Amino acid sequence: MIYKRSSALFAEAQKYIPGGVNSPVRAFNAVGGEPIYVKEAKGAYLYDEDGNKLIDYIASWGPMILGHAHKPVVDAVVAKAQKGTSFGIPTEMETEIAKLAVSMVPNIDKIRFVNSGTEACMSAVRLARGYTGKDKIIKFAGCYHGHSDSFLIQAGSGAVTFGSPNSPGVTQGTAKDTLLARYNDLSNVKELLEANKGEIAAIILEPVAGNMGCIIPESGFLEGLRELCDVYGVLLIFDEVMTGFRLARGGAQELFNIKADIVCFGKVIGGGLPVGAFAARNEIMNHLAPLGPVYQAGTLSGNPLAMAAGLTMLSELNDHPEVFKSLEEKTAYLHRGLIKVLNDAEVTYTINRLGSMISVHFTDDKVVDFESSAKGNNDTFKKFFHGMLTEGVYLPPSAFESWFLNDALSYDDLDFTINAVAKVAGAL
Numbered sequence: 085m086i087y088k089r090s091s092a093l094f095a096e097a098q099k100y101i102p103g104g105v106n107s108p109v110r111a112f113n114a115v116g117g118e119p120i121y122v123k124e125a126k127g128a129y130l131y132d133e134d135g136n137k138l139i140d141y142i143a144s145w146g147p148m149i150l151g152h153a154h155k156p157v158v159d160a161v162v163a164k165a166q167k168g169t170s171f172g173i174p175t176e177m178e179t180e181i182a183k184l185a186v187s188m189v190p191n192i193d194k195i196r197f198v199n200s201g202t203e204a205c206m207s208a209v210r211l212a213r214g215y216t217g218k219d220k221i222i223k224f225a226g227c228y229h230g231h232s233d234s235f236l237i238q239a240g241s242g243a244v245t246f247g248s249p250n251s252p253g254v255t256q257g258t259a260k261d262t263l264l265a266r267y268n269d270l271s272n273v274k275e276l277l278e279a280n281k282g283e284i285a286a287i288i289l290e291p292v293a294g295n296m297g298c299i300i301p302e303s304g305f306l307e308g309l310r311e312l313c314d315v316y317g318v319l320l321i322f323d324e325v326m327t328g329f330r331l332a333r334g335g336a337q338e339l340f341n342i343k344a345d346i347v348c349f350g351k352v353i354g355g356g357l358p359v360g361a362f363a364a365r366n367e368i369m370n371h372l373a374p375l376g377p378v379y380q381a382g383t384l385s386g387n388p389l390a391m392a393a394g395l396t397m398l399s400e401l402n403d404h405p406e407v408f409k410s411l412e413e414k415t416a417y418l419h420r421g422l423i424k425v426l427n428d429a430e431v432t433y434t435i436n437r438l439g440s441m442i443s444v445h446f447t448d449d450k451v452v453d454f455e456s457s458a459k460g461n462n463d464t465f466k467k468f469f470h471g472m473l474t475e476g477v478y479l480p481p482s483a484f485e486s487w488f489l490n491d492a493l494s495y496d497d498l499d500f501t502i503n504a505v506a507k508v509a510g511a512l
């Protein structure tokens with residue numbers, strides 16, 4: 085594979101952008117080597133600046149669930165752009181997408197749109213604190229909720245593979261209000277609730293974690309959290325930035341039949357444009373400005389281009405709920421194929437999968453939390469990643485990330501991928 089032009093572009097970028105990238109994981113630090121530069125993408129494929137064609141398993145980290153440059157979304161954005169791209173004044177489309185999201189997602193009455201998943205989670209926690217009058221939150225080691233200060237405490241993927249789980253610049257004062265629990269460990273959560281009685285505003289988690297590989301909540305874990313929250317008077321926040329509109333029409337709340345108090349969205353909800361959102365029942369949402377005292381705002385929030393992309397994407401998923409089944413079947417097919425070829429190659433591995441999220445861990449222990457995920461052999465992953473890239477398959481460039489399937493992937497693409505894994509695994 086030729087990387088000549090990508091390599092030159094990366095060298096130039098490093099002169100003007102810290103590390104050459106606008107988000108750390110893109111720099112390939114976790115896998116070594118240099119990033120490829122994308123020229124364009126269509127359906128399940130990326131085309132880089134050197135003319136290589138790659139099958140894409142990150143889907144822009146989730147949003148491109150129907151494949152790249154999905155025509156209805158592109159058409160909607162182009163049509164909107166011609167009518168003005170930002171006003172800072174309300175538009176009808178904001179209500180349309182809000183109404184649709186409220187109809188798709190269980191247990192929410194109102195939704196506020198922001199510009200990223202980070203903003204959604206940051207605002208959700210502020211709202212939880214404002215609503216409960218309490219300061220502390222519980223988060224889980226390895227869960228990522230964006231890069232706002234309260235969350236940069238063992239934050240998974242980017243932050244972990246970067247070796248700076250606690251970033252400089254986050255004050256002690258902020259860090260002390262974030263309590264850390266182990267994923268899938270209810271008794272640990274109970275201990276924290278008991279030791280900090282009356283001080284905790286919310287428990288926030290990824291209902292299926294995707295930022296330490298794909299980690300599935302064990303049976304009873306989410307139910308147990310719901311119960312503990314009710315007993316201790318704490319709000320349960322589901323960060324569905326990855327799982328929302330991906331695992332099911334109504335996200336993890338629908339899939340597991342658990343009601344969260346506040347739900348955060350990002351990624352798919354923007355159809356590839358910068359959108360995040362948070363939502364809850366009226367009782368909680370009405371605490372938000374201008375109705376209530378909890379402040380939250382955004383010059384470009386509800387931006388017409390972003391809303392056009394998001395509304396079209398949600399409409400597509402709402403009108404074609406069979407997409408979720410199709411994605412699940414494709415991912416299960418890939419899963420079965422991977423098991424076969426990895427067994428044949430006698431490689432030590434564990435695969436976690438739920439719906440269209442899947443991750444391969446090079447360890448034979450069960451991967452259920454951050455600690456067990458960190459035991460995966462990172463050197464093996466690096467070789468695997470680069471081997472796959474050479475074969476024409478773009479995987480997430482970190483052992484701590486989930487793969488995201490998109491529905492433009494054909495069974496031929498999946499077979500191609502499985503064959504590539506067979507070749508690469510044979511040489512591991």
Ligand SMILES: *Cc1c(COP(=O)(O)O)cnc(C)c1O
Pocket residue numbers: 199200201202203205228229230231290294295323324325326350351360
């Ligand atoms: C990606 C992600 C975020 C952050 O979203 P950004 O749009 O990158 O700010 C938050 N939570 C989860 C679960 C995510 O996967």
